[in-house]
Amino acid sequence: MAALGAALAVFLGALGAVGVARWLEGNLRYDRGTAPRRVPFLGGHAPSTHAWSRYHVRYYTMALLFLAFDMEMVFMYPWAVVFVEEGAVALAEMVMFIAILLLGILYAWRERALEWA
Amino acid sequence: MGLRETLARLALDGPVPVFVVAGGGLDHELVRLKLDPRIRLVSTPRSANVMLAMGAPTSRLLRPAARVHDQMSHPRATVWAPGSASIDRITRLFPEIGIVRAPDDPVDHVLATHERLIHGERPSEPDVLPNEEPNPWRGVGPYGQGGKGMTGGVPYGRPLPQRSGDRDGLELDVLDLRVGPFFPHLPAGFEMTVKLQGDIVQEVRIHRPPRAGIRSDLHDPVLQRVAAESVCIAELELARARHHVLGFAGALHFHGLQALGRRVARMATTLSPDSAPTILRLRRLVPTTGVLSWSTKGVGVVSRALAEELRGPNARASGVLRDLRAHDPTYQALGFEPIGREEGDAAARWKQRIDEAIQSVELARRAEGARTTPGLGVEGPRGPIGSPTLTSRDDLSIVTGLIEGMEWGDALTTIVSLDLGPMVQL
Known part of the structure; x- marks a missing residue:
């Protein structure tokens, strides 16, 4: 009997929650407005084409560059661990590695990959 | 105090958000509105409660005005200050809304209207245009777009964008x-069709309005008189300085520095022959804001060859030192020499105008009683006064090529x- 009472309480509680949610939706929902109000603002004209369009994600080259240089850190962690043991050889190797990567940056720069448009 | 009263009090506390729909010939009126602390000019109708329309409407502009009106959020109201024009045309298109005739100060009417609106004494205005979807939902295709596949059909009445040519392999x-024509910061009536790919302008067509309506592109009374009669050089030069400083205030407003823009505009209204140090201070202050460096440097460079087609400070900022004042003996006696720059970018054009404003104020101080010589032609703040009263066709084709x-x-x-x-008069 107690179990039935608990189930009834949960049911009533859920019903109440749905009621409250419905009331909130009816009273607080964002008013989409009338058709003329929804038109995007262009200074007095309506747009002639739909805004559903594919456009150039211009940051993708920068994102790729970032990824490449982010990966170099993966090499730097184990290098930092063995740096004391290996000494100057490790330092020279890392300088060479970073110099090669820097050439990559210079190349990307020359190819105007760092410019927005 | 109830919740409604508290909210109303809060809404009335700050400056009233106003969207201005203004025609050509009202530049000074607009600056006065920007200076008024009781209202705040907003750049989109969505954040405005009151639309302030100024000037006599032409039928070509009434429909865009109606569209802007309908884009305002509720509660909303319109104040139309038609000046001396008849309001028949306005009431024909806006039959339901209350139009307040504002013969004296439109701002007073805006405030009164806003207060009544917030207290609920005046109902929010309904739409002017019919509440119809340009094309109703068709329920065909996976997105209801009325065709097959994602790019078929015309969802919500507008065709999907066209595919453009190859760019970066895509x-x-x-x-x-x-x-x-009511896009903030563009000249009154300026209309253009742009093809945008992402945020890059691919193609521009500027719509040239019919010439009718505009009497002069300059609104200062001195500048309007100067073509017909001889005026005091001190007055003319102060008017020129005022034009340039006000223009710069508008540019600051456009670049997001509203408070500084208001300060500069206030400075413009109080210019006197002794104001050169004040403008110099402004000249030194501005670099700290970045408006003349990162956001305008190297932007919109007009080459020297192209600048031959331009007039006034725009040409001089690209190194074409053409100035009618240089041929005027009165100005020569005052020691006038045209100043110019070489860079030709947006930053150079603003620096050029500020420098010319300083030069004008100094000329005004030296001029004493000297007057202009009629018949020699007068150099106005945008170039020779009198020839083309509107922005010329050359200017527009240069704009198109630049952007x-x-x-x-x-x-x-x-x-x-x-x-x-201004391109057109409302």
């Missing part, structure tokens, strides 16, 4: 937009920096 869509290929923000920066005259 074929993408272009957006066709018609911007204006194609630019990002949208740079394109607007360039248009603002060219200080074009």
